[in-house]
Amino acid sequence: MSTIAAVLAATPSPSPTSAVPDVDVTPGVAGFIAIAVIAVLTILLVVDMTRRIRRTRYRAEIRERLEAEARGEDVGGADEPGRTDVADDTERG
Template sequence: MSTITATIIAATNPSPSPSTVPDVDVTPGVAGFIAIAVVAVVTILLVVDMTRRIRRTRYRAEIRERLEQGDAGTATDEPERRSAEDGRTDVGDDTERG
């Protein structure tokens, strides 16, 4: 019975075996560096593309709102509204000049 008890104790309480591989060899190496670099570059490109698409969508919505407001507004207040939006008071509507 003592051998069975010793086997059970050894199975439930294993001692850590020393590693046979040196710590220097346990590195990602060049392949790991290239993989992480590719993931980083792809992530940066996706963020730039997403930012560009969000900005484009926002500008399109603003233009759509201006067009809808322009249909409801009159032609007499458009130069004042445009100059107020641009921040310039000396610029009027250039399309009316002949």
């Protein structure tokens, strides 16, 4: 048993200190700029996607109104509450 104790005592334990200073491990200015660019691009992408979805929905509503008028059905038009802006948004493209 003394041989095992001698081997264990002779084995060095790993040191908890790092050879690299903590300053060198941080992402720094380059990391901040990269994350900021990704955040800005994500926000622009979400705004563009929302605009396209809204435009598609408005166009579908107008298409339904035109088809209903072509069939001779009575459509609400500007009398619908909250939907007076439909024609304005679709004209912008």
